[in-house]
Structures are given as C-alpha cells and as structure tokens.
Amino acid sequence: MSIQWLRVRVPSASFRNGLGILPGPFFVFGRTPCILSPVNRTRERRSGPLWLLAACLLLPLTACVQTPKSLFNGHDLEGWSKVGGDATFDVDDDCIVGIHGPGPNTFLRTDDVYSDFDLSLEFRWDEPGNSGIQFRSRQRPDDGIVEGYQCELDPSERSWTCGLYHEGSRGWLVPLEDLPESQAARRLDGWNRIRIRAEGPRIRTWLNGVPCVDLLDSDGERSGFVALQVHSGGQGRMRWRNIQLTELMD
Structure with missing residues (x-):
C-alpha cells in the first residue's frame, strides 16, 4: 500500500x-x-x-538530519577561550597546537556547551606530554577549577590514551590497565583518531577504531564545554585537527 x-x-x-x-x-x-x-x-x-x-x-x-559541524575553522581560535594555567595555544598548518608551560593545567575550551553528541578529532604528539580532551565540563564558580569528563591522552608506557578520567574531583573512572587491545591502539609517532560519544548517562570512546570505554555513569555531568587540555609541567607539545561534533537529537 x-x-x-x-x-x-x-x-x-x-x-x-x-x-x-x-x-x-x-x-x-x-x-x-x-x-x-x-x-x-x-x-x-x-x-x-x-x-x-x-x-x-x-x-x-x-x-x-544530524550533520557534523567543525569546532575549529583551521585559521584562528575563534569560538575558543583559554582558561587555567600558562600553557600556550596557537594555530599552525590547519592544527591547534598546545605547548606545555608553567603553572596548573591549561584548557582551550569551546565558548558553546553541548549535551549529547558524537565528537571526533585527530591528534599527535610533537613532543611527548600528558594531555586530554575535556567534555561536558565546566569551571567551578568558587575557584575556577575545570571539572568534568576527560578523555586521556597518555604518551607514557602504561598507554591509557582514550581512558576516561574525571578532572577536578572524581579521578579515574575507566583506566585501560585491563584492556591490552586498547593500549596497543595508541601511536606515539603519527596521527591518532579519537571518537567520543556522550548520550545520556552512557559514555563511549574509540581510539583508531578500537573500542576503549563503554560506561553508564548516572552521577556524571550531562552538559558542558569541550576543551583541549595541556597538563601542568614544562614538557610536551600537542597538535589537534579535524575537530568535528554532531549533536544527537531525540
């Protein structure tokens, strides 16, 4: 019919x-x-x-129709703001570059906030240093500390890149110590692709197509900004590109 x-x-x-x-x-x-x-x-x-x-x-x-949008225009940091420490962020060769500096953790955050979404991006280390991708995050009004989910970018031997950490209060939610396939997916030399899907209480991550995190977290934040983190300390240089976010509709 x-x-x-x-x-x-x-x-x-x-x-x-x-x-x-x-x-x-x-x-x-x-x-x-x-x-x-x-x-x-x-x-x-x-x-x-x-x-x-x-x-x-x-x-x-x-x-x-759900269509992805680019969070980075490839030319400047329009739509982003730096908060936290004294690390520097710049644009080079269609990439956002973060350079570690003195002081506490530094974040380059989106001016907009997001709730349910599918986020993908590419990253690489020019120099090894701890970093991360914040999402559903906020700045606490009393002390300015950034708080929220973080997809870890870890160049150390433990290789917990794409594990799930909670910045500012709760600590590790999903380390990758029992996930050898996820640990092996990280590339120290060359580009890596990360995907983060936040849908209600469910958080999932993938590293170069390999599943890493699948967590139901009823206590977590449900909305907030996305941010690129440069960890405190004096070593490391990170590079991000092709930052695409698709908001999920009911």
Whole structure:
C-alpha cells in the first residue's frame, strides 16, 4: 500500500531507527522513506507549480538530519577561550597546537556547551606530554577549577590514551590497565583518531577504531564545554585537527 500526494509516494515500510540515504531515488527523513516519482514530460509544464509547492513543504523536514559541524575553522581560535594555567595555544598548518608551560593545567575550551553528541578529532604528539580532551565540563564558580569528563591522552608506557578520567574531583573512572587491545591502539609517532560519544548517562570512546570505554555513569555531568587540555609541567607539545561534533537529537 502507498499514499499518493503530489507525485510523492510514501510506502508503508519500516526502517531501523536513525537517518540515512538508501540507494536509488530515496530521500530519508527520520524513519520514513519518500520516493519521488519520475516526471511525466508531457505534463511537466502543468505540474511544475505543484512540484515547487511539494518541494517547499518538504524542506522543513531536513531540520531533523544530524550533520557534523567543525569546532575549529583551521585559521584562528575563534569560538575558543583559554582558561587555567600558562600553557600556550596557537594555530599552525590547519592544527591547534598546545605547548606545555608553567603553572596548573591549561584548557582551550569551546565558548558553546553541548549535551549529547558524537565528537571526533585527530591528534599527535610533537613532543611527548600528558594531555586530554575535556567534555561536558565546566569551571567551578568558587575557584575556577575545570571539572568534568576527560578523555586521556597518555604518551607514557602504561598507554591509557582514550581512558576516561574525571578532572577536578572524581579521578579515574575507566583506566585501560585491563584492556591490552586498547593500549596497543595508541601511536606515539603519527596521527591518532579519537571518537567520543556522550548520550545520556552512557559514555563511549574509540581510539583508531578500537573500542576503549563503554560506561553508564548516572552521577556524571550531562552538559558542558569541550576543551583541549595541556597538563601542568614544562614538557610536551600537542597538535589537534579535524575537530568535528554532531549533536544527537531525540
């Protein structure tokens, strides 16, 4: 059974949750596929206005499509602010570069805050040094300390990169000491790709495609800024690029 309306047929079919584009002349909005019928050339002139009306009516449906946005424009630090210590952040060769300095941990944070999202980025060490990616984080109003989830970037022998730490209060939530495959996924020389998915109380991370963390944390923050951390101390130089975030809709 199908429903005819202005040359748009909507079959009574069911699909998995989520969005996608099927092969052929399908345009998927939410769970329902819409099939556009071929144009009849002999009636094209008469039906033209109706096609235009149909297209206009369908446009608002595209608002539900989840599309990634770049958090870094590749040229400057617009949309970001430095908080914490005295490490420096700059832009070089389409990358954000963080250089360790004196004082406490330093963070380059997004001006915007996010709740449920899927975040991916690439990073590498120019010089080894501890670092991390904050998310769902905030600055405490009383002392300015950054508090929230941190995806660890660890160049040491223990190799806990992509483990889950809670900056500012709770400490380690998911170290990788019992996950040798995750530990082995880290590359000291060359680029690494991290993916972080925060959805309600569930936090998941991947390092170069290898699963690392899958945690249900009912006590954790549900929203906050994203930040690049440079750890306290005088050694290390980090580089990040291709920072893409997709906000997850209900």
